[in-house]
Amino acid sequence: MFGRIVGEEIAEGRTLMLSGLCLCGASSEASRLGAGRLGVGPQKVELYAVLFDLMVEGPEGEQHPELARHPRWAERRRKRCPGTAAATHPQEWFTTMPHPADWAMLPAMTTFAFSSSAAPLTNLIDLGGKTAIVTGGAMGIGRGIAERLHEAGASVVIADLDPTAAEAVASSLNERRENSALWTETDVGNADGVAAMVAAAIDGFGGVDILVNNAGIYPFMTFREMDVTLFERVLRVNLVGVFLCMKAAAERMIVQGHGGKIINVTSVDALHPSMVGLAHYDASKHGAWGLTKNVALELSEHGISVNAIAPGAVATPGTGVASVQDAVDETVARIPMHRMADPDEMGRVALFLASDLASYMTGSQVVADGGMLLR
Numbered sequence: 613m614f615g616r617i618v619g620e621e622i623a624e625g626r627t628l629m630l631s632g633l634c635l636c637g638a639s640s641e642a643s644r645l646g647a648g649r650l651g652v653g654p655q656k657v658e659l660y661a662v663l664f665d666l667m668v669e670g671p672e673g674e675q676h677p678e679l680a681r682h683p684r685w686a687e688r689r690r691k692r693c694p695g696t697a698a699a700t701h702p703q704e705w706f707t708t709m710p711h712p713a714d715w716a717m718l719p720a721m722t723t724f725a726f727s728s729s730a731a732p733l734t735n736l737i738d739l740g741g742k743t744a745i746v747t748g749g750a751m752g753i754g755r756g757i758a759e760r761l762h763e764a765g766a767s768v769v770i771a772d773l774d775p776t777a778a779e780a781v782a783s784s785l786n787e788r789r790e791n792s793a794l795w796t797e798t799d800v801g802n803a804d805g806v807a808a809m810v811a812a813a814i815d816g817f818g819g820v821d822i823l824v825n826n827a828g829i830y831p832f833m834t835f836r837e838m839d840v841t842l843f844e845r846v847l848r849v850n851l852v853g854v855f856l857c858m859k860a861a862a863e864r865m866i867v868q869g870h871g872g873k874i875i876n877v878t879s880v881d882a883l884h885p886s887m888v889g890l891a892h893y894d895a896s897k898h899g900a901w902g903l904t905k906n907v908a909l910e911l912s913e914h915g916i917s918v919n920a921i922a923p924g925a926v927a928t929p930g931t932g933v934a935s936v937q938d939a940v941d942e943t944v945a946r947i948p949m950h951r952m953a954d955p956d957e958m959g960r961v962a963l964f965l966a967s968d969l970a971s972y973m974t975g976s977q978v979v980a981d982g983g984m985l986l987r
């Protein structure tokens with residue numbers, strides 16, 4: 613409710629009146645810290661700073677009554693202005709608190725202010741200025757995700773084992789918007805390759821804001837026929853690959869200081885086995901889901917959210933191969949929505965998780981399975 617009050621004040625253009633007090637330029641250390649802790653891009657920091665002004669001193673020049681009651685504010689005022697009962701003028705107040713670490717207070721006061729519905733929908737899904745890496749983005753679900761993130765304004769790195777297909781996707785995205793996509797030949801199970809993938813994103817677009825761990829394999833084999841080599845291969849791509857990519861991208865996101873979004877494409881098999889022949893796969897996907905939750909816990913303080921998408925059956929080149937057709941037919945027969953998903957339907961879920969629509973989500977797994985798990 614407080615956020616709505618603040619939002620209305622901004623909508624009425626009162627920010628202009630206060631903009632002179634905004635000391636938080638997008639490049640300053642304070643902005644970087646504030647943005648990092650809030651998990652927002654630098655372009656939004658100025659708005660937060662203006663909000664902060666509004667909270668320090670309301671548009672009518674009085675301290676905002678709700679903020680005055682906020683225990684953190686009281687604590688802050690005691691620390692910075694010992695013995696001062698009343699609020700000081702914001703300008704004066706700011707000059708007494710030049711240290712960026714002080715901005716640690718900002719999230720506590722603005723996070724709840726921003727939990728309102730004040731932001732326009734188009735802003736919430738705008739990924740302009742952000743860079744997304746999509747592993748396995750050359751086809752199937754990865755391509756569907758890359759296309760939606762790109763459409764929302766992100767620059768996209770297509771990282772895939774298949775260089776020909778990756779290049780084709782990148783050039784089709786560049787035709788839609790110049791210099792908005794690049795590709796790398798990457799094996800997600802190889803640490804050096806993953807480091808090169810992140811370096812390419814930094815060289816090409818200046819950083820990494822969104823990572824989608826989509827690359828995965830599902831070579832059907834019964835448990836009794838499966839040897840340890842195949843088991844380890846599936847684990848390396850589907851689980852170790854997610855680990856390596858998350859580590860490399862998260863380190864970069866932390867250095868950048870303005871948070872980030874990680875989305876791991878798991879499967880309904882992360883929750884429940886869909887069929888015989890996927891023991892290795894189910895082990896890897898259960899692992900990826902566990903990894904998602906624990907890393908979400910750890911990276912939250914850096915403003916990095918980590919969520920998962922659990923698709924059901926999706927029509928992709930991988931599920932289109934003749935050897936898995938029987939299994940696919942059998943699965944579709946069990947889907948309450950009576951059809952497989954289109955990769956774009958996973959792209960839409962990924963866009964939701966990559967955007968501010970999902971601003972309060974981390975450690976969650978969105979199941980998009982046409983109802984498959986209901987049976």
Ligand SMILES: NC(=O)c1ccc[n+]([C@@H]2O[C@H](COP(=O)([O-])OP(=O)(O)OC[C@H]3O[C@@H](n4cnc5c(N)ncnc54)[C@H](O)[C@@H]3O)[C@@H](O)[C@H]2O)c1
Pocket residue numbers: 747748749750751752753754771772773774777798799800801826827828829830849853877878879880922923924925926927928929930931
């Ligand atoms: N299609 C489905 O029904 C379905 C269901 C649930 C989960 N998933 C998951 O979705 C993801 C994508 O599946 P899909 O059906 O689109 O697959 P797909 O086989 O159609 O495409 C996978 C892409 O990943 C790439 N790739 C494979 N191994 C790689 C590696 N080591 N490094 C980098 N890239 C690699 C391939 O070259 C390909 O471009 C996988 O993680 C899969 O487990 C798919």
